[in-house]
Amino acid sequence: MIKLVNILLESTEEERLKDKMISMIPNELQENEDEITKSELSSMINNADLSVEDLKLLIPKFDVLLKKGNLEKSTFEKLFKSDYSKRLQNTKTKKKTLPISKVESFKELIDDHYKSPGTLKIFKWLNNQLFNLEYDVKTIMDYIDLVSDPSNLISYKNIVSQTGITNIDNLISPKLASNKFYQNTKDGLFNLNDKGIGKGEALLIVYGSNSGLAPSNRGDVIIDEKFIEVKSGVSAASIDSGISSAKFNVDAHNNVFLKRLGKTQDEIDKLNTFSSGKKKKAVESPLFYPSIRSEMSVKDFYDYIKPFYEGGLETSEIENLSKDLFNNKDKDFNSIKEIMFPYIFQLYKEKKQFDSIVVIKPNGDFIPITNIDNIPSSLKIKDWSLKQGGDNQSLPRGYMNITF
DSSP: OHHHHHHHHHHHHHHHHHHHHHHHSOSOOOOOTTBOOHHHHHHHHHHOOOOHHHHHHHHHHHHHHHHHTOOBHHHHHHHHHOOOGGGGBOTTTSSOBOOHHHHHHHHHIIIIIOOOGGGHHHHHHHHHHHHHSOOOHHHHHHHHHHHHSGGGSBOHHHHHTOOSOEEGGGTSOHHHHTOHHHHHHHHHHHHOOBTTBOTTHHHHHHHBTTEEEOOTTSOSEEETTEEEEEEESSSOEEEOOOOGGGOSOHHHHHHHHHHHTTOOHHHHHHHOEEOTTOSSEEOOOGGGOHHHHTTOOHHHHHHHHHHHHBTTBOHHHHHHHHHHHHHTTTSOHHHHHHHHHHHHHHHHHHHHTOSEEEEEOTTSEEEEEOOTTSOOTTOEEEEEOOOOTTOOOOSOTTOEEEEO
């Protein structure tokens, strides 16, 4: 008896869904040779051998075709022949399926929570993992519920409150962090990149609160209406001044300046080094050598730095920077780079108009850099581009490479 009732209920639901689809058909359809008529389409719906779950999945696709005016018979014939329920099938057991409510929930999550059109590839990839990998249904259902609730995700406030190296697992809810699907797809999301999406960005988009891709002139990712510039921590990432006039021949500048400091061409040639991984020698910056820095006056520092940063820094800022460099000229080159970093960071921030930088590694470890008054001690400045050699990057000279 119970089985009979269930069959009758499903039959009634199937009829209701088919009636709903028929009611969606416009009263007037163009009846060109290749286009379907309303009576043909209604008959096709009534005769379709589809389950209730199939029909629920089919209705949104059907609606899109009608709105687009795609009325060719072959299009609808193909639509009604698709076996939608198999797409929800667990590939290992061939039996378990996700409840239709969860599928719709995930679709709403994609449509509503992640609004940037550029994120489509990210969620296609994630969707494929949901239905292609061998997870039990409860794991997937729990995952969809967890990422549908913003309280489980990373807030911008939590990101910028970090003062050192932190893992994103510590910023999402413990339940989401321990979910097997989350754990197994974390690396894949980090490495997902495409035109307009760099490494690490997909991970923050999926697990950031109210997130999406930022406009091209405002960083990379939006979280809670704040703009974040994402830098991959796999290798050193560049930040630059954005000053177009700083794209000059640095080696020539260094050569002239070393002669001004009394060095002969033979002495300069002995100082020349190969740029990292390059086959062409570079004229090393005078700032690199403590013995040469010790001979420089405040005006020397000013005249050397000015071509790199004029047009970005005010004259008074270059003067203050020159005094800072002069007062610390006896320190090692790493200390000199640390003095310079806040100036370049501020120029880069003004150019890109972001609120924070996040440098992130594949395992989810990251550091945020929000302002020059709160620079993490774990930040490492790998290079300060004060020479040319075989460096063919199109960035303005004087850029820095950072990691942690």
